[in-house]
Amino acid sequence: GYTAIAVALLARLHPLGVVAAGLFFGALEGGGRAMERDAGVSAAWVDGIEALVILAVLAAELGARRLGAGAGGPAIEAPTEGAPAAETREDGDA
Numbered sequence: 001g002y003t004a005i006a007v008a009l010l011a012r013l014h015p016l017g018v019v020a021a022g023l024f025f026g027a028l029e030g031g032g033r034a035m036e037r038d039a040g041v042s043a044a045w046v047d048g049i050e051a052l053v054i055l056a057v058l059a060a061e062l063g064a065r066r067l068g069a070g071a072g073g074p075a076i077e078a079p080t081e082g083a084p085a086a087e088t089r090e091d092g093d094a
Contacts (some may be wrong), residue, residue, distance in 0.1 A: 003029070006050060010057050025050065 003025055010024070011017030032046030 003050075006054055009054060 007018060007021040007025055010021040011019075028046060028049060032041075032043060032049075035041040035045075036043050
């Protein structure tokens with residue numbers, strides 16, 4: 001369900017990343033249940049932390065793509081002197 005989508009997103013669909021992200025979210029889920037039971041913390045806090053992790057990963061990916069270092073994103077290069085600058089669309093076609 002929802003957690004599996006978050007795991008795949010955090011791992012960027014890499015097999016070893018899925019294992020690490022699954023362990024991370026499992027620990028977060030287990031720790032959240034223990035905090036709810038022992039300290040009376042609301043379960044909404046765990047969902048909020050999961051959401052913040054997902055937003056942080058998305059923001060980092062967006063920042064990397066804007067700087068040209070993202071996975072699959074075109075690199076931004078300065079045109080050489082005397083050569084016309086080629087315009088590139090988001091999908092990589094000129």
